[in-house]
Amino acid sequence: MKRLIYGRWIAIAAAMGAMSLSVPAHAQFGGVVFDPTQSAHATQQIFNEAKGLSNQATRIAQGSQTNLTLAQQLTQDIQMAGTALKIYNQSITTYNTIFNNLKYFNSKQIWRTAENALMNSSVQNTYGETSGLQSQLNGQSQNASTVWKIMNLAISGTSSSFWGNQIVGASDRLSTLAHIEAMDAASTQCLGAVGAYNAARTNATAANTALDNSIYDTSVLTNSEVEQLNLLTMSNSHQLQEAQAQGQLQACLAAQSAVANMDKRNQASQTINDANFRITQQANNPTYIGGGSQTWTTYY
Structure with a gap:
């Protein structure tokens, strides 16, 4: 970026030097003749170079703002990645709990107890006294x-x-x-x-x-x-x-x-x-x- 700016300044300086070293034309009557075309070209080139420098400064500022926005976005992305990692770990824990319940909760025979059967009463009734x-x-x-x-x-x-x-x-x-x-x-x-x-x-x-x-x-x-x-x-x-x-x-x-x-x-x-x-x-x-x-x- 700096080389480009220096190059443009050198071009401007060369143009100005050319203007100062140009041999003035001798007038027919012995006076110095001013060339308006060459002067206009030099002025336009200076204007263009100044405008280019202004545009370059604007792009540099925009690039700095873009870099700042990218840094903020990167920070948000890191936070979102941390949240996603937590959710993933919770999902893994839930899955392991369900899996272990299905795998180990099935072995329930050790809890089985024998329920005593309710026996029917048998009453002696010899003469109808317990009818x-x-x-x-x-x-x-x-x-x-x-x-x-x-x-x-x-x-x-x-x-x-x-x-x-x-x-x-x-x-x-x-x-x-x-x-x-x-x-x-x-x-x-x-x-x-x-x-x-x-x-x-x-x-x-x-x-x-x-x-x-x-x-x-x-x-x-x-x-x-x-x-x-x-x-x-x-x-x-x-x-x-x-x-x-x-x-x-x-x-x-x-x-x-x-x-x-x-x-x-x-x-x-x-x-x-x-x-x-x-x-x-x-x-x-x-x-x-x-x-x-x-x-x-x-x-x-």
């Missing part, structure tokens, strides 16, 4: 109340005279009757809960088996992310149903425990009441053996 109990326990009947009544001794002496003048909370007869009725209610509830649980387990056998086979399946389709999420959802649903059934059985056990506590409490209450009755009778009706002491008064 319907076996069907009830196996979930094949819905007559828990009837079955319970058949197996238990009915209450006799239910005439009005037998229950007459009995005060709730102060009557042994009414307390015993309440205990019997509470046992009837709790036991009927338990028989119904056991039958319903066994029936539900029987009806859900096919579904549980299908779910179990899908969980331990080693094919690619059942080990995809969507399929695994579906299996987890269904498994949670079955667990919820099982938890609800277990809750009913636990409620039954709680009711049975309450009834058993009634029996123990009545016995304890009866012991205190008997002691109080003896003390009261001894105080109101003192009787002593002839010639004896009052030792028996405090004996009970």
Whole structure:
């Protein structure tokens, strides 16, 4: 670029030198003659060279601006390349995760556990004393109340005279009757809960088996992310149903425990009441053996 500029300056200087060294023409009358054509050519050449220098300076400035733009573009390209590299690395990580899940998540047999089969109840029924109990326990009947009544001794002496003048909370007869009725209610509830649980387990056998086979399946389709999420959802649903059934059985056990506590409490209450009755009778009706002491008064 510098050589070109120097060359043009040399050409301009040569032109000017030629003008200064030109031999003036002698006029016819002895004066110096001015050549306007040659002067105009020299002036035009100077103008052209000046214009060329101006254009060259403009191109140099444009080249500098172009170089600056290219540097900025290169910086942006480097940043974009770094971003693309990060995305690529993330894609590789995601692919490796999916690949490892499909390759190693298939080996699930080590998690398999044997589910105990629910055995059917077998109840002896020699003279009809347990009629319907076996069907009830196996979930094949819905007559828990009837079955319970058949197996238990009915209450006799239910005439009005037998229950007459009995005060709730102060009557042994009414307390015993309440205990019997509470046992009837709790036991009927338990028989119904056991039958319903066994029936539900029987009806859900096919579904549980299908779910179990899908969980331990080693094919690619059942080990995809969507399929695994579906299996987890269904498994949670079955667990919820099982938890609800277990809750009913636990409620039954709680009711049975309450009834058993009634029996123990009545016995304890009866012991205190008997002691109080003896003390009261001894105080109101003192009787002593002839010639004896009052030792028996405090004996009970």
